[in-house]
Amino acid sequence: MTEVAGAQELGKEQLLDAYRTMRTIREFEERLHVEFATGEIPGFVHLYAGEEAIAAGVMAHLDADDYIASTHRGHGHAIAKGCDVKGMMKEIYGKADGLCHGKGGSMHIADLDKGMLGANGIVGGGPPLVCGVGLSAKVRGTNQVAVSFTGDGGSNQGTTLESMNLAAVWDLPVVFVIENNGYAEATSTNFSTKGLDIAKRADGFGIPGVVVDGHDFFAVYEAAGEAIRRAREGGGPSLIECKVNRYYGHFEGDAQTYRAPNEVENIRQEKDCLMLFRQRVTSAGLVEDGELDRIDEEVKQLIDESVEEGKASPEPGEEYLLTDVYVSY
């Protein structure tokens, strides 16, 4: 019998939900990888494949009215926070029925009703925003928590460091999650971030900071649980650094010549989060393979439909150009 950290507090339904979330993200991203290559998807897409355990592990603790701020690599966060998958796909195709009526696109997918403050095209854009949400929760006396996701690149932005300090001095119900996938665009963390773990920076702000394996849903789940509980109970902010890998380039079309040969293949074989999750829950006898297989099939169908509908969905009419903003001239 294998030890499964954190699994005790997760019921079977929750385990299946977590798996479905991760599988949905994976299928969504793998499919985008294929579809982007056809040239039908405009602009940039930054894929989250490989990092699913982080989104699923954190979001498992968040309620519908909690908020997250995301990054340009935001599809996974949006799916895990409950954004409509088909609406997301339509948005990525730039269509009128997309989540943002085709005015945001992949880098700005947002749904405030779901507590998703948006993917963000600016590296380090999210941390200040969640400070505001945390302040809002505190002033209004709600129980809400806000989580920002930032990459290793964003961890070096002044906004992130300023926000950790602000959250600490304002004692806000905020969690900073650093997704350290080893590369800021093409620049290695080994170059851009000297010395210790990014999580150690928490010490400088007087807040707790931990490092977890971002491939391991249960490790993320446990660390996030503690940080989010602390935030909700008035214990202030925390920092969680998740060490992880991305399966694709910075964006689609990135030849990734800066990476080692077989780097991704090896990670896929040894540390894939879906694989690890399946091994653990089935070997612990918590879930059967067939149940997970069924989810795989359902998710595949959902993504097939999403792509189909995304392509068939109408373009935004000219009138969309001038709505949702004050326009003079």
Next chain:
Amino acid sequence: MARRITYMQAINEALRQEMERDESVVVFGEDNVGGTGAPGEDDAWGGVMGVTKGLYPHFPDRVIDTPISESAFIGAAAGAACSGLRPVAELMFVDFFGVCMDQIYNQAAKFRYMFGGKAVTPMVIRTMYGAGIRAAAQHSQSLYPIFTHIPGLKVVVPSNPYDAKGLMIASIRDDDPVIFFENKVLYTMEGEVPEEPYEIPLGEAEYVREGDDVTIVAIGRMVSMAEQAAEALSGEGIECEIVDPRTTSPLDEETIFESVENTGRLVVVDEANPRCSLATDIAARVAENCFDDLKAAPKMVTAPHTPPPFSPTLEDLYVPDPERVAAAVREVTGAGARA
């Protein structure tokens, strides 16, 4: 007669009344309390110039000091605005926008459009602008044109206490991000201000003075420069009409055009640097829309294209004054005028 208070008191009163009316209004910025965590008095400063003084004792949970971290707390204003508050954040001097502009123009300004109308961002950024107190190059600029350029932002530049109060209340109640420019020289200006809360709609210019010979469009502190010039020119038989846009975004072009159609002449007085400014913008819009009514080429009176200098002698030369306004008016009414 009606009560008279200063421009600064008018802003303070607007903040207090809105905080009383609406519990979602919060005020924060560097030293907005100005004593938090220190051994002495709470509310010691109430803002570096004292604009928020006296709010903290009334609303101790909603007037908050910040570390000197503009990008964090201006960004926090955007996040708070998206999640149920109406923050009024203070960017002490607008010259500091360089350290937090991303939060303003890439985040707050864009949410509503970029998210397909699903977000509202009801936040106000209060900020000081303008030369005149010998504060030198990094504390004296008039940078409202930069913000006026950005879609999604509203930009307010009040010229007197009455407008300051009504525009602040309207700004707080507005669902878009508003950049509220306070002129530091005008803080001590007195004027009649009703005690009751009231709104002045964003995007409505005011006729400050009526006249048939020249339209002077003047912004912020330049309104009083224009008024002094107009008073002097009236003695020479030149009657100036002064239009104060009050907000540069939205800009009430209709009123400006209406006035120019009547006078046929335009002088724009703008304390900002001359290139890509409100002066160039208004002159261009008038040229494009009122060309047939114009009897002379529009004239711009602005600061020179230099940083604000420190030396009092130089600074006084830098800011447009009534003499320069009057000279421009004489020029458009005199030689070179078309039939």
Next chain:
Amino acid sequence: MSETQQLSKLGMPKWGLSMTEGTLIEWLIEEGTEVSQGDEVVEVESEKINNVVEAPTSGVLRRRVAKEGEVIPVGGMLGVIADPSVPDEEVDAYVEEFQSTFVPEQEEAGGPEPASVEVNGRNIQYLEMGEGGVPLVLIPGYGGDINIWVFNQEVLSAERAVYAVDLPGHGGSSKDAGDGDLDFFVEVLAGFLDSQGIEKAHLAGHSMGGAVAAAFAMAHPDRVASATLIASAGLGEEINADYIEGFIAANRRKEMKNVLGLLFADPDLVTRQLVNDVLQYKRKDGVDEALRTIADKVFPDGKQAGVPDVADISVPVLAIWGDKDEIVPVEHTGNLPDHARIEVIEGKGHSVQMEAAGKVNRLVSGFLAEQD
């Protein structure tokens, strides 16, 4: 001094507390024209509306001293009226002497200022001028305030104490308009009279203020010496609903100028200042709600509601109307009791007390004198 009888200054009038100067718009008569006291001589732009200055005495307009377009301080000389027998040199000397010694009144010189009193839990703003006699209480109409009496109050206060009152929801009074119906306003008015220790007063109301005066006179005939109903509501069902709804809806200068234009036979009389003053009032918190509440009670569905049988009014009544009234039809005077005196002024609109201030003042003054 016989000189003053022969030579009279035509001066810039002071229309309202804040007026310090006025612009001469147009001379209505040539130099050398014979005038009678009360004739319209010159048009002046004040802060509220453009208005005419009447001849203070009979004689000949000997000099047009101020030019069209010129800004003259209050009390400054516009022209000279004198007997034709006075030699030109004497007229010139009179002008010269005046101009060399005239000092405009300082703005600070404290005239009467509006005061406030609490009535039934609401703050009521009022302006008191003059003293003695049976007091006169001026009641503005829907959306109006004490400033609508700017051309009347000071003149009428020469003979008695005159109070102008802002109704709840209006002017400087509390914006809570209670039930917003006539009964409510009657109650407030009674409370106001009590607060000033006034047992009995003459009432004069404009438009909806007239309806309040009429309703008050029927409810408390013992407290009313007379009722002057100017372009009064409350006498019939008809009302110009476009004005009421337009007034509520207007939030921009252009809209408001058009709406206010309906009050005058000559809509060009409306100044930007009047438009701004009304907008400043309308933009205060609670005003739109108060106006809505009152309109729904007093003018529901485009008609006046609960019009009493005014034929029963027992106190002396003077009704004054402009025949060009676009808001309340002049025909409503037909519903008044037989003892009512009815005066219709030609060529003037709803705000006849502003548009024909001199005539209205003389009518009211004469009528009140008869009642005392």
